[in-house]
Amino acid sequence: MKRRTFLQAGAAVGGGLLLDFYWAAAPADAATESKAVVLNAYVRLSPDGLVTIVSPNPEVGQGIKTMLPMLIAEELDVDWKDVRIEQALSDPAVYGRQFAGGSVATPLHWDPLRRVGAAGRQMLIAAAAQTWDVAPSDCDASSGVVHHRPSARHLTYGALAARAATLPAPDLKTVVLKNPKDFKIIGTSKRGIDSPLVVTGKPLFGIDITVPGMLYAVFEKCPVFGGKALSANLDAVKALPGVRDAFIVAGGTVFDGLTSGVAILGTTWWAAQKARQSLEVVWDEGPTAWQSTTGFARRALELSQRPPTLKVRSEGDVDAALTASAKVVEAAYSYPFIAHAPLEPQNCTAHFKDGKVEIWAPTQNPDPGRKIVAKTLGLTDADITIHMIRCGGGFGRRLMNDYMVEAAWISKQAGVPVKLLWSREDDMRHDFYRPAGFHFFKAGLDAAGKVQAFRDHFVSFGADGKFANAAVLTPSEFPARFVANLDFAASLMPCGVPTGPLRAPNSNALGFVFQSFIDELSVAAGRDPVQFRLDLLGERRVYENPAGPNGPTPPFDSGRMRDVLALVAEKSGWEKRASLPAGSGMGVAFYYSHFGYFAEVAQVTVSAGNLKIDKVWVAGDIGSQIINPTGAENQVQGAALDGIGEALGQVITIEGGRTVQGNFNDFPLLRIHQAPPVEVHFLVSDHPPTGVGEPALPPVVPALCNAIFAATGKRIRSLPIDPKALA
Amino acid sequence: MHYRIEVNGRQHEIEAEPDMPLLWVLRDLLDLKGTKYGCGVSLCGACTVHLNGAATRSCITPLSSVGSASVTTIEGIGATVVGRKVQDAWLDVDVVQCGYCQAGQIMSAAALLAKTAHPADADIDRAMAGNLCRCATYVRIRKAIKQAAGVGADKAGVAP
Numbered sequence: 037m038k039r040r041t042f043l044q045a046g047a048a049v050g051g052g053l054l055l056d057f058y059w060a061a062a063p064a065d066a067a068t069e070s071k072a073v074v075l076n077a078y079v080r081l082s083p084d085g086l087v088t089i090v091s092p093n094p095e096v097g098q099g100i101k102t103m104l105p106m107l108i109a110e111e112l113d114v115d116w117k118d119v120r121i122e123q124a125l126s127d128p129a130v131y132g133r134q135f136a137g138g139s140v141a142t143p144l145h146w147d148p149l150r151r152v153g154a155a156g157r158q159m160l161i162a163a164a165a166q167t168w169d170v171a172p173s174d175c176d177a178s179s180g181v182v183h184h185r186p187s188a189r190h191l192t193y194g195a196l197a198a199r200a201a202t203l204p205a206p207d208l209k210t211v212v213l214k215n216p217k218d219f220k221i222i223g224t225s226k227r228g229i230d231s232p233l234v235v236t237g238k239p240l241f242g243i244d245i246t247v248p249g250m251l252y253a254v255f256e257k258c259p260v261f262g263g264k265a266l267s268a269n270l271d272a273v274k275a276l277p278g279v280r281d282a283f284i285v286a287g288g289t290v291f292d293g294l295t296s297g298v299a300i301l302g303t304t305w306w307a308a309q310k311a312r313q314s315l316e317v318v319w320d321e322g323p324t325a326w327q328s329t330t331g332f333a334r335r336a337l338e339l340s341q342r343p344p345t346l347k348v349r350s351e352g353d354v355d356a357a358l359t360a361s362a363k364v365v366e367a368a369y370s371y372p373f374i375a376h377a378p379l380e381p382q383n384c385t386a387h388f389k390d391g392k393v394e395i396w397a398p399t400q401n402p403d404p405g406r407k408i409v410a411k412t413l414g415l416t417d418a419d420i421t422i423h424m425i426r427c428g429g430g431f432g433r434r435l436m437n438d439y440m441v442e443a444a445w446i447s448k449q450a451g452v453p454v455k456l457l458w459s460r461e462d463d464m465r466h467d468f469y470r471p472a473g474f475h476f477f478k479a480g481l482d483a484a485g486k487v488q489a490f491r492d493h494f495v496s497f498g499a500d501g502k503f504a505n506a507a508v509l510t511p512s513e514f515p516a517r518f519v520a521n522l523d524f525a526a527s528l529m530p531c532g533v534p535t536g537p538l539r540a541p542n543s544n545a546l547g548f549v550f551q552s553f554i555d556e557l558s559v560a561a562g563r564d565p566v567q568f569r570l571d572l573l574g575e576r577r578v579y580e581n582p583a584g585p586n587g588p589t590p591p592f593d594s595g596r597m598r599d600v601l602a603l604v605a606e607k608s609g610w611e612k613r614a615s616l617p618a619g620s621g622m623g624v625a626f627y628y629s630h631f632g633y634f635a636e637v638a639q640v641t642v643s644a645g646n647l648k649i650d651k652v653w654v655a656g657d658i659g660s661q662i663i664n665p666t667g668a669e670n671q672v673q674g675a676a677l678d679g680i681g682e683a684l685g686q687v688i689t690i691e692g693g694r695t696v697q698g699n700f701n702d703f704p705l706l707r708i709h710q711a712p713p714v715e716v717h718f719l720v721s722d723h724p725p726t727g728v729g730e731p732a733l734p735p736v737v738p739a740l741c742n743a744i745f746a747a748t749g750k751r752i753r754s755l756p757i758d759p760k761a762l763a
Numbered sequence: 764m765h766y767r768i769e770v771n772g773r774q775h776e777i778e779a780e781p782d783m784p785l786l787w788v789l790r791d792l793l794d795l796k797g798t799k800y801g802c803g804v805s806l807c808g809a810c811t812v813h814l815n816g817a818a819t820r821s822c823i824t825p826l827s828s829v830g831s832a833s834v835t836t837i838e839g840i841g842a843t844v845v846g847r848k849v850q851d852a853w854l855d856v857d858v859v860q861c862g863y864c865q866a867g868q869i870m871s872a873a874a875l876l877a878k879t880a881h882p883a884d885a886d887i888d889r890a891m892a893g894n895l896c897r898c899a900t901y902v903r904i905r906k907a908i909k910q911a912a913g914v915g916a917d918k919a920g921v922a923p
Contacts, residue, residue, distance in 0.1 A: 096861060097859075097860035097861025097862065097863075097898050098860070099860070225857070227854060227857040227859075228857065228859045228860075228862070230859075230862070231853070231854055231857070231858075231859040231862070232854060234859050234862035234865050234866075235837075235850040235853045235854060235859070235865060235866075235869060236797070236837065236838065236841060236850065237795070237796070237797020237798070237836065237837030237838045237866050238796075238797065239796035239797070240862070241799075241862075241863060243796075243799070243800065244796040246794070246796075252791070277780065278780075304783070304787055304791040304792065305787060305790075305791060306783050306784065306787040306791065310782075377897060378861070378863075378897055379799075379801045379807065379809060379861070379863045379864050379895065379896075379897040380799070380801070380861075380863045381800070381801070426861075426862070427861060428799070428861050428862070428863030428864075429861045429863060429897045429898060430861075431897070457800075459803060460801065460802045460803055460804075666857045667857075670857065670860060670900065670903065671860070673899070673900075673902050673903070674860055674898045674899045674900060677899030677901060677902075678898075678899050681899065699802050699803075699804055699806055700802050700806040700807055700895060701804075701806055705807075705895045705897055706899055706901070707892050707895065707901075708887070708888060708891045708892055708894070708896075708901045708904060708905065709888035709892050711899065711901035711902065713902060714902055
């Protein structure tokens with residue numbers, strides 16, 4: 037369809053979000069009126085009144101394909117039952133950055149997408165007013181119908197769509213948004229839009245894509261990170277039943293790109309996968325082969341005894357304050373590498389033909405994938421079409437696009453469409469892991485139990501004075517600014533293991549160490565752990581944060597944190613915890629990440645060394661409006677249980693530069709019998725709504741560990757929780 | 764080798780190797796994509812189907828072992844009363860996040876309810892412990908099973 041641009045409002049609305057809106061060319065004659073009319077890039081109206089709303093962002097289970105259209109539908113004022121939702125193609129020129137990460141979809145889209153809907157509503161009212169030759173101000177719209185108040189006439193949106201298409205579009209900045217008290221869709225629970233398809237087993241996921249004539253591919257990469265395939269018994273492999281082709285991919289050295297390996301193509305995935313049992317590859321393992329988890333731990337201990345090399349934050353005089361302290365507390369904390377392990381292993385379908393490539397990718401972040409494919413295959417962005425397919429979990433893994441370029445390359449070299457699917461073991465052993473980390477804390481309390489000095493020497497990964505990906509400690513980490521004498525500093529170890537963001541990146545580990553050590557301080561001070569934290573937070577105040585590497589960092593509001601802490605204490609019955617039976621205990625923690633304020637309490641019972649998590653209470657403040665309450669609660673419960681799963685058993689061990697674990701036997705995910713009830717409370721505050729996929733995760737790990745301390749007197753300073761330490 | 768298997772009440776003629784797992788027969792030969800691959804070694808339950816009504820991990824079930832058993836997959840479970848109830852409860856409780864594991868969860872839940880109409884928590888734990896949900900929707904899975912069984916759950920569902 038020929039379209040002209042009608043609005044390019046806010047080329048960079050909301051910090052980088054580009055919103056271009058398009059207006060359909062007017063229908064040339066009555067015959068076209070039976071066709072749907074494109075209102076803008078997001079909204080299509082059909083004469084029968086059905087509204088199709090495009091969801092721009094990848095769906096990874098966070099519920100975005102349901103939530104973003106709710107914003108448009110609310111202000112457009114249509115009934116939710118008349119809304120159909122379509123997944124957008126990856127097209128940054130139309131939709132701006134389309135990604136799932138950082139819990140930023142809500143803050144980025146809350147205002148702009150409501151304006152898209154309101155603009156549509158305003159145009160439909162104008163079309164009706166024109167039809168009746170009346171003043172638009174005498175007209176109202178609701179539930180897909182425009183009413184003329186004085187004459188009690190009405191016209192449906194469907195009937196008005198064609199005329200609306202001939203009208204000038206309003207300036208998005210000037211459209212009038214609803215008063216939140218009039219919301220009919222926002223704030224009501226809408227179940228996942230594709231759930232009826234999920235529960236009946238319809239093909240929805242990347243792994244379900246079928247392209248005519250395609251072959252199935254597996255890709256054997258060097259078990260040692262960064263290693264190269266030198267040679268392989270390709271002829272023997274090609275002779276196996278169902279195998280059509282096998283070849284070495286030279287690849288490069290960038291992990292989020294095409295790395296070296298051997299591709300095998302088969303008529304079924306099983307045939308290709310089975311052929312790997314006969315595959316023999318000679319690898320050049322490269323320099324990472326000497327790296328190991330035990331080596332990292334040994335080196336971290338050595339570095340902890342030397343002065344740190346990277347200053348993060350320094351205030352006051354920590355040494356003098358420690359000397360003057362009535363009590364000094366010292367503790368070493370650590371956490372391991374862990375994998376994302378989304379249940380759908382990495383996969384991608386690609387069809388390279390005539391210098392262009394069409395890609396069906398379950399990705400959280402399609403456009404960087406497009407750039408990698410373009411660079412690696414020598415194409416331009418315009419040569420690459422990316423269909424964003426529903427992801428069977430993301431958790432940050434699918435922010436990377438290594439599988440995408442592998443599929444594109446293999447399709448090009450094989451000359452056929454290809455569905456590449458990694459095995460579970462491939463997925464576990466070629467991840468961008470949550471990096472391990474080592475924290476050496478020292479703090480001093482005065483005679484009244486007030487924190488006078490706080491030091492963290494963080495031994496992390498990185499090089500040239502820069503932290504490795506997601507291995508970061510920032511200057512705004514709590515309790516920075518809440519303790520007068522404070523030192524954050526780091527020492528860095530080189531790391532050949534790929535690292536990357538895992539749900540609540542950095543925070544998922546830092547929450548554990550900081551909120552656990554603060555718990556130790558509350559014990560040393562002889563104070564109630566909730567009251568100790570309230571005292572540490574002090575008066576209600578907003579602390580501005582310096583811009584980070586990804587732009588502005590939101591401020592920290594100690595009042596909002598105090599409020600969720602008080603709420604979770606109330607809901608969990610914290611004050612009555614002394615009446616719990618012997619062997620039971622409650623632990624508390626709070627954490628601020630991704631604009632969200634969360635405080636959580638865990639209750640555990642430890643008997644004969646067996647840990648049972650009785651219940652978790654969550655209190656969160658994510659602003660003035662919970663857009664889709666059922667989705668928000670589901671995300672929070674999932675995040676809390678996700679954190680518990682990480683703490684209970686997850687560890688990735690590196691030996692000889694390769695990952696030891698391979699499947700769910702040695703990398704256990706939480707199972708249903710381990711999952712406690714999670715009671716969720718949202719505190720509605722007078723702030724713009726923010727995201728909820730991530731911020732509920734970080735506090736649950738320290739809340740759990742602090743509860744174990746309360747129940748047993750045993751302090752967990754290293755993850756995963758060692759069951760032997762509880763006996 | 765030539766095989767004839769019954770899936771969702773239909774007979775299928777299949778030419779495949781005897782060790783080809785039922786999972787890949789369903790997905791790649793019969794184009795029934797609802798049954799999912801998660802681990803390949805019976806650790807995650809995403810591939811759960813019914814063989815003569817019993818929950819079975821299709822990823823470790825060789826084609827040669829299926830024989831004359833009646834195979835039911837997520838695409839067919841809605842034809843049974845229990846299966847339909849479970850699917851409805853899953854929607855009503857709004858269980859799904861990413862949804863990848865849910866076919867397997869529903870198949871395990873349907874097998875449980877077909878045998879134990881009113882399961883206690885311990886029954887649910889036993890029947891569902893083999894099904895991983897990476898999004899950890901376990902609180903709602905438990906609630907949906909109870910709702911489908913009509914035991915001890917509140918009925919306040921979620922609008923479509």
